[in-house]
Amino acid sequence: MLIFQSPLLGFNRWLENLAVAGKSLTFLSSMREYCRQAELEKTVPKKHEGYQYVAKAVTLDKLLKAKHHFWISLAQDFHPFLAIYQTNRPMVPFLSSDLEKLLRSVMSRFLKESVTTSAKTFTQLAKIDVTSNDNSKLSKAVDIGIITKREVDDLRKNEQITQQEQRQFQLDCKAFLTHTSEKLLEKCPLKFPVVCFLRCLDPQVMAGPINISVKLFERLLGILLDAERVRETEVDFLKKEYASFLGDDVHGNPKTLHEFEEYDKVSSERVDCFLATYLKASKYQKLWDLVKCLLVLSHGQAGVERGFSINSEIMEYNFKQKSVVALRNIYDHIQTCGGILHVKIDQELRNAVKNASSEFRREQKRQQEEKKNKEKHEANRVVNDEISSLKVKWKRLLEHCSVLQDSAEKLAERAEKEDNMVHLRKSNSFRRTIKDMEKEADEIDDQIETLRKRLKS
Numbered sequence: 001m002l003i004f005q006s007p008l009l010g011f012n013r014w015l016e017n018l019a020v021a022g023k024s025l026t027f028l029s030s031m032r033e034y035c036r037q038a039e040l041e042k043t044v045p046k047k048h049e050g051y052q053y054v055a056k057a058v059t060l061d062k063l064l065k066a067k068h069h070f071w072i073s074l075a076q077d078f079h080p081f082l083a084i085y086q087t088n089r090p091m092v093p094f095l096s097s098d099l100e101k102l103l104r105s106v107m108s109r110f111l112k113e114s115v116t117t118s119a120k121t122f123t124q125l126a127k128i129d130v131t132s133n134d135n136s137k138l139s140k141a142v143d144i145g146i147i148t149k150r151e152v153d154d155l156r157k158n159e160q161i162t163q164q165e166q167r168q169f170q171l172d173c174k175a176f177l178t179h180t181s182e183k184l185l186e187k188c189p190l191k192f193p194v195v196c197f198l199r200c201l202d203p204q205v206m207a208g209p210i211n212i213s214v215k216l217f218e219r220l221l222g223i224l225l226d227a228e229r230v231r232e233t234e235v236d237f238l239k240k241e242y243a244s245f246l247g248d249d250v251h252g253n254p255k256t257l258h259e260f261e262e263y264d265k266v267s268s269e270r271v272d273c274f275l276a277t278y279l280k281a282s283k284y285q286k287l288w289d290l291v292k293c294l295l296v297l298s299h300g301q302a303g304v305e306r307g308f309s310i311n312s313e314i315m316e317y318n319f320k321q322k323s324v325v326a327l328r329n330i331y332d333h334i335q336t337c338g339g340i341l342h343v344k345i346d347q348e349l350r351n352a353v354k355n356a357s358s359e360f361r362r363e364q365k366r367q368q369e370e371k372k373n374k375e376k377h378e379a380n381r382v383v384n385d386e387i388s389s390l391k392v393k394w395k396r397l398l399e400h401c402s403v404l405q406d407s408a409e410k411l412a413e414r415a416e417k418e419d420n421m422v423h424l425r426k427s428n429s430f431r432r433t434i435k436d437m438e439k440e441a442d443e444i445d446d447q448i449e450t451l452r453k454r455l456k457s
Helices: 011-039 049-060 064-085 092-110 113-118 122-126 146-157 163-187 193-201 210-226 232-250 254-261 271-279 282-295 302-306 321-337 347-354 356-418 421-454
Strands: none
Touching (some): 011 049, 011 064, 064 163, 092 122, 092 163, 092 193, 146 163, 193 210, 193 282, 210 232, 232 254, 232 271, 232 282, 254 356, 271 282, 347 356
């Protein structure tokens, strides 16, 4: 199977960098004052190596605050994409459209509007030469963010920077955006046609024009056929099954069509669970088998990154978090002392060794209590998940009842105007369906109350 590698930083590292940038802005004025006091020899760390780097940045770089704001502004463009795709949900059907939004957001900052708007398709967007001066805006027209622009303008107005420094900063921002777009395009999964064609498994796309969805699925089948993932004898059959599913089960049923139109990749259930509800029927078994294979295509390395550890060199199979933290503390302390032979064996260290046994027993007791709480929490979590699932189903039923009620009333009015019993029969059929759905909703409500009583306090 193909594996689509994410072109972006790990989500946790990205959030850490974003938080550090925001926090450093808060302390920037205090750091400048600290360095000023250090220059007057009112503070100690003037000769410290780390201090020299900080002092140079906060005192000599007048545009440091503007650089922070620019980075935060750009990071906020990436944040929604990273937040959504840091998940174990199958997200490959939505990858192409979300990546296109991200690419357009970054490119629109420094490329001419005519260049980005002329790229109608994903393929055209990925082929844009972002390094060409003919395609890019003038440096002063580059979107560096509102707060960044205000900061730079204030510095120029107060004559803290020259016009040349202002222009150089704008050029640096443009170069950074260009390099970022280059890296995105280099790593971007949009260069794989299969990513674009997998949109045919997006419920909202399936709820759109049938001919577009079928065309996407047909091209996807062509790629799978070349990769020897489907047999030649099955291709036409799979295409007919897909077209039949869209025509008969999705567009042929107002209730189902509404569910596909309102599907949300974040708040709704997983797309594999959602599609399984409709495709598990025996008549679509071959199509469902193919869809399952397609949905296991990886959209990134979210799961891999969660298992990544910078402490891999000191890890053992039976190590837990506290063991790793303790080892790092010991190592850092030895390094601070200048080596293991220089570690001072004082009374505090001796007492810690003497109390090791009692500390071990206390830790065992704490772990037992934690295990009990975890088991209770896990039991409640399972029940809460069932309750959440039933609530979604209950809400969906009530929404369908409301839609069917409006349709029934309109058909009744139409029957009265046209004196046509066919419309009246349809209206009565809808009302009977509404009663059944309201009864089912009441049963679900009772199930929810029963589950709530099972929750452990």
